[in-house]
Amino acid sequence: MSDASSVIAVIDDLHRESEELDRLVGELSEERWALGTPAAGWSVAHQIAHLAWTDHSALLAVTDAEAFAKEVEKALASPDGFVDEGAETGAAQPPALLLAGWREGRTALETALRAAPAGTRFPWYGPPMSAASVATGRLMETWAHGQDVADALGVVREPTDRLKHVVRIGVRARDFAFAVHGLAAPAEEFRVELDSPSGEMWAYGPADAAQRVTGPALDFCLLVTQRAHRADLAVRAAGPDTDRWLDIAQSFAGPPGAGREPKETGR
Incomplete structure (x- = not known):
């Protein structure tokens, strides 16, 4: 498999992982969005809000390095709280708005990753990452936070080779x-x-x-x-x-x- 094919393959898998989680939350009532998950203090809404927030950060890293640098400054100013703050802000939205924002953001990130020139490396909170690494990291987070959501909903997910x-x-x-x-x-x-x-x-x-x-x-x-x-x-x-x-x-x-x-x- 060529390098370009490898990048496309992981982006495709990220898309599938996101769609699977979307099917879990897409029809939830407002009450079920508020269900607590195994992560202390985080509801289903917090989990999706965190994914939406991180997708937004990744999109900035891929498309606007200057704007992403400002996000890094915010993280350095509040190293112990910036992740929770992002989740709290997102979770405070009405579920329909949160869901729409997550869908829009992850689609924009996927589009940007597919369009990224081969070999490009993007800034991150740690070392710079390739498009494949960004997509792999987003897939890992989507799967892991999706597990929290599944646990909260009492759903047993079928594992895949993703x-x-x-x-x-x-x-x-x-x-x-x-x-x-x-x-x-x-x-x-x-x-x-x-x-x-x-x-x-x-x-x-x-x-x-x-x-x-x-x-x-x-x-x-x-x-x-x-x-x-x-x-x-x-x-x-x-x-x-x-x-x-x-x-x-x-x-x-x-x-x-x-x-x-x-x-x-x-x-």
Whole structure:
């Protein structure tokens, strides 16, 4: 697959992931928009508002670097609150307006990413990113916050092979997870072998690595996005460093997340 085809493929998957979440919330009553999700203090409306807010930031990064730089300044001025503030502002809107804004914003971002010249890198809150990286990050967030929405609504989603994008970020973020916990990253590479929803095995790292992680891709994604506690998942570590990693893994930027509490009856 060419680089251009790879970019189109991840944007297509982002579109599908967004549409799946849209089907969950598109017909909700106002009362159900107000349902609490597993994220403390965040309702279904907060989850969608956060996605809309981040889509807007990504659109600025892709289309207006100067305007995005001002957003970064706002983030630096309120590093502990700017994400919650964006969600609160969006969630205060009537659900119909929030939904329309999210749809419009994600469509505009998708259009901008498809039109981006090959090789372009865009500013972000961390290192600059390619169009494929922007789309992959948006897919991960859409899937993770969509999981919060699904949990609030009591819906069990059917996993798809779009999870491969989330897995890839989670694997690549290994050293970052150690760093944000003030730990030195292991010198050796890990082997990660995960069973995909379609039955294929996704493998990362040297085949002869001494330390390994195995399990379902879905469970790995729930772990690295901190949507479920490790005790409730079938992800297994072989080796002390991989065992430590599974306790602290995160695929998202920023400080360590609080994660989820284990269920009363874990696996």
